[in-house]
Amino acid sequence: MTRDPIGRRPPGFHVKAARRDYYSATMRIDAEDPPAPASRQPQSPVHLFLAFNRLALRGFGGVLPWAQRTLVEEEGWLSNHEFVEMLALAQVLPGPNIGNLALMIGDRFFGLRGALMAISGMFAAPLVIVIALAMLYSGFSDQPTVAAALRGMGAVSAGLIVGTAVKLIRSSPPHRAGWAMMAATFLMVGLLRWPLVWVMLGLGSLSVWLAWKRGRP
Amino acid sequence: MSVAELLQLFVHFLSLSLLAVGGAITVAPEMHRYVVAEQGWLGDDQFTASIALAQSAPGPNVLFVTLIGWNAGGWAGALAATAGIMLPSSTLSLLAFRWTQRRHQLPWVRAFRTGMAPITIGLLLATGWILAAQNLANPLLIAVSLATIAVLVKTRINPLWLIAAGALCGIAIGG
Numbered sequence: 423m424t425r426d427p428i429g430r431r432p433p434g435f436h437v438k439a440a441r442r443d444y445y446s447a448t449m450r451i452d453a454e455d456p457p458a459p460a461s462r463q464p465q466s467p468v469h470l471f472l473a474f475n476r477l478a479l480r481g482f483g484g485v486l487p488w489a490q491r492t493l494v495e496e497e498g499w500l501s502n503h504e505f506v507e508m509l510a511l512a513q514v515l516p517g518p519n520i521g522n523l524a525l526m527i528g529d530r531f532f533g534l535r536g537a538l539m540a541i542s543g544m545f546a547a548p549l550v551i552v553i554a555l556a557m558l559y560s561g562f563s564d565q566p567t568v569a570a571a572l573r574g575m576g577a578v579s580a581g582l583i584v585g586t587a588v589k590l591i592r593s594s595p596p597h598r599a600g601w602a603m604m605a606a607t608f609l610m611v612g613l614l615r616w617p618l619v620w621v622m623l624g625l626g627s628l629s630v631w632l633a634w635k636r637g638r639p
Numbered sequence: 640m641s642v643a644e645l646l647q648l649f650v651h652f653l654s655l656s657l658l659a660v661g662g663a664i665t666v667a668p669e670m671h672r673y674v675v676a677e678q679g680w681l682g683d684d685q686f687t688a689s690i691a692l693a694q695s696a697p698g699p700n701v702l703f704v705t706l707i708g709w710n711a712g713g714w715a716g717a718l719a720a721t722a723g724i725m726l727p728s729s730t731l732s733l734l735a736f737r738w739t740q741r742r743h744q745l746p747w748v749r750a751f752r753t754g755m756a757p758i759t760i761g762l763l764l765a766t767g768w769i770l771a772a773q774n775l776a777n778p779l780l781i782a783v784s785l786a787t788i789a790v791l792v793k794t795r796i797n798p799l800w801l802i803a804a805g806a807l808c809g810i811a812i813g814g
Contacts, residue, residue, distance in 0.1 A: 478697065478698045478699065479697050479698070480697065481697050481698060481699070485698065485699055485700075508736075511735065511736065511739060511748075512732065514660070514748060514751060514755070515660070515728065515731060515732045515735055516656060516657045516658060516659045516660045516727075516728040516731065517656065517659055517662075517663070517701075517724075517725065517728025517729060517731070517732060518659075518662050518663055518699050518700070518701040518728075519662055520699050520701075521699060521701060521725065521728075521729065521732075522728070522729070522732040525729055525732050525733050525736070526732065526733075526736040529733055529736060529737070530736075530740075534733075537733060541729070544698070544699060545698070545699065545702075547698070548696065548697055548698020548699065548702055549698070549702060549705060549721075551696055551697065551698065552692060552693055552696045552698065552702045552705065552706060553705065553706070553709055553717065555692050555696055556688075556689070556692055556706050556709055556710070559688060559692060560710075566813075567810055569684075570809045570810050570812065570813055571806040571807075571809045571810050572684075572687075572688050572691055572692075572806075572809065573687075573774070573780060573809045573812075574780070574783060574805040574806050574807065574808045574809020574810065574812065575691040575692075575694075575695060575802050575805045575806050575809065576687040576688065576690070576691045576770060576773075576774075576805075577770075577771065577774055577780040577781070577783040577784045577787070577805055577808070577809070578691075578783060578784070578787045578801050578802050578804070578805030578808075579687075579690050579691045579694050579770060579802070579805075580767045580768075580770035580771035580774075580784045580787075581767070581771075581783065581784040581785065581786070581787025581788045581791065581801075582694065582787055582791055582798055582801065582802075583664060583763055583766050583767040583770065584763070584764060584767035584768075584771075584784070584788050585787060585788040585789075585790075585791030585792050586763060586791070587760050587763035587764050587767065588788060588791075588792050589791070589792055590756075590759075590760050590763070591760060592792070596756065596757045596760075599757075600756065600757035601757070603754075603757040603758055603761065604757040604758070604760050604761040604764070605761065606761070607757070607758050607760075607761025607762055607764075607765065608761045608764045608765050608768070611668045611669075611761070611762060611765040612668065612764060612765030612766075612768040612769060613765075613768075615668065615672055615676075617669060617672065618655070618658055618666055618668065618669035618672075618762075619654070619658060619669070622658050622758065625758055626754070626755060626758050629754040629755065629757060629758055630750055630751055630753075630754030630755065631750075631754070632754060633749075633750045633751075633753035633754035634746075634747070634750035634754070636753075637746065637749055637750055637753065
């Protein structure tokens with residue numbers, strides 16, 4: 423099994439940042455757990471599929487807390503420590519964090535086949551459910567009550583997204599350059615509606631370059 | 640939706656995939672600009688409903704992309720949008736995971752994470768703003784958004800309850 427590279431990392435390396443990211447996902451864990459590797463592993467790719475299917479279907483309003491509960495506490499495939507390390511990487515990479523995490527965990531146990539089974543498990547049933555809901559909605563969308571309810575839900579969605587941003591800011595406050603980058607991104611994308619590609623390439627490379635320079639002795 | 644349009648949708652979402660650091664929701668403003676404002680494949684209300692439905696349903700919130708595709712072009716649209724947004728980032732994730740399994744020293748990953756964090760948060764704020772800005776004419780709905788922020792930040796309540804409460808508030812506020 424290829425789980426050793428994570429377990430053997432020098433203590434403290436990366437873990438602080440990983441823990442911060444982890445808390446930002448509003449979960450409680452004991453991040454001081456010794457990095458003991460988890461004891462169990464999935465019996466088969468189908469086992470992976472079923473576990474990810476289960477955690478996705480429980481994940482109303484966010485799958486991440488359920489991922490920790492299912493994978494670490496119930497199945498015991500990962501220790502909290504390993505989960506944090508993987509999540510940190512999943513969050514840095516583009517794409518849905520939870521989808522990236524599924525790919526990584528699946529790959530770790532059964533290679534590409536495991537990755538595909540894990541991500542299919544996570545997506546198959548919710549995809550059908552969400553389209554069924556959309557069909558129901560399109561049949562009823564001309565009803566003023568349904569439209570009003572959806573408007574209310576949309577207002578909550580907007581609040582949830584901003585609230586998540588606020589939590590992220592609170593869990594790891596940016597320094598001065600970071601605030602400027604954040605404000606500039608909001609201005610260019612939110613208010614001016616500039617194409618994202620150019621904002622990301624321009625501001626993104628500037629911001630990474632600044633971080634690189636700051637990180638050097 | 641014609642085959643050419645499906646292809647346009649697929650290619651545009653392909654190009655957004657690798658930019659979606661922090662989740663697909665961070666590229667929602669760009670999706671909105673392209674599919675609603677520029678191409679007119681779906682309306683403002685459908686776009687917002689896609690996000691609200693995906694967030695209230697179980698499963699990954701990235702499924703809002705599937706719904707945008709579905710609203711724009713039925714099942715084929717859903718497939719094109721989902722495959723487009725998932726393929727590049729998933730491939731990159733797998734490759735990066737295997738790479739980091741072999742290497743321990745990653746100074747550039749630190750710089751990338753530190754540098755991209757404020758951009759990611761700025762994009763979340765922009766997304767929230769774009770969703771909320773459609774309600775500017777209705778101060779009660781803006782109040783619902785603001786209350787949601789406060790409750791989410793101050794409590795550990797399951798957001799599902801907030802979404803349910805939002806539906807009730809929407810009905811109470813009316814058209």
